[in-house]
Amino acid sequence: xxxxxxxxxYLIKTRGQQxxxxxxxxxxxxxxSWYQQTPGQGLQFLFEYFSETQRNKGNFPGRxxxxxxxxxxSEMNVSTLELGDSALYLCASSPGGARxxxxxxxxxxxxxx
Amino acid sequence: KQEVxxxxxxxxxxxxxxxxxxxxxxDSAIYNLQWFRQDPGxxxxxxxxxxxxxxxxxxxxxxxxxxxxxxxxTLYIAASQPGDSATYLCAVSQAGGTSYGKLTFGxxxxxxxxx
Numbered sequence: 744x745x746x747x748x749x750x751x752x753y754l755i756k757t758r759g760q761q762x763x764x765x766x767x768x769x770x771x772x773x774x775x776s777w778y779q780q781t782p783g784q785g786l787q788f789l790f791e792y793f794s795e796t797q798r799n800k801g802n803f804p805g806r807x808x809x810x811x812x813x814x815x816x817s818e819m820n821v822s823t824l825e826l827g828d829s830a831l832y833l834c835a836s837s838p839g840g841a842r843x844x845x846x847x848x849x850x851x852x853x854x855x856x
Numbered sequence: 857k858q859e860v861x862x863x864x865x866x867x868x869x870x871x872x873x874x875x876x877x878x879x880x881x882x883d884s885a886i887y888n889l890q891w892f893r894q895d896p897g898x899x900x901x902x903x904x905x906x907x908x909x910x911x912x913x914x915x916x917x918x919x920x921x922x923x924x925x926x927x928x929x930t931l932y933i934a935a936s937q938p939g940d941s942a943t944y945l946c947a948v949s950q951a952g953g954t955s956y957g958k959l960t961f962g963x964x965x966x967x968x969x970x971x
Contacts, residue, residue: 799957852897
């Protein structure tokens with residue numbers, strides 16, 4: 744069974760630009776969550792999507808947005824990039840219930856210059 | 857607001873030692889607690905998931921316990937090997953609502969096992 748796939752693996756962008764990250768969950772998984780990982784703040788929850796609906800959102804500015812498609816694939820968009828947005832962005836998928844473990848992808852490393 | 861703390865922040869041991877990693881959380885109203893490992897530059901690998909009604913879970917050389925009332929979990933690694941070197945993270949899923957994909961993470965324990 745294929746794992747969670749995130750593309751691209753690395754991105755370098757300039758301040759002010761926007762970026763879109765992609766996540767393909769494990770087949771059959773309907774929940775996709777996004778996390779930001781930085782050395783200073785650790786892992787922080789961005790948002791969760793389930794069956795194309797946003798189920799929860801973390802404490803991030805409106806520049807961070809996401810969506811989920813009918814095949815459960817998800818995209819995350821960051822507009823007007825800031826230097827502080829440089830981070831490892833991780834996507835996780837699960838079937839969606841309270842008893843299910845989360846399975847993470849290898850992440851997208853975003854560098855903003 | 858849930859807070860998760862992991863102790864120690866770093867641990868260096870010789871190969872073959874048994875070791876314990878600690879995790880504490882402030883709000884005992886959780887669905888489950890999950891332990892992960894993360895290798896440098898990689899994503900998270902799920903190690904063990906303990907439901908709130910369970911006391912422990914075992915997988916190979918790993919054993920995780922949960923004491924929900926005191927807000928504590930431990931990850932026990934038996935007969936450590938250099939390949940166990942990684943950052944170990946614990947995370948809790950807060951009870952209430954339906955957002956099961958939202959985890960609160962600790963800062964991790966960096967484990968180094970030297971030959």
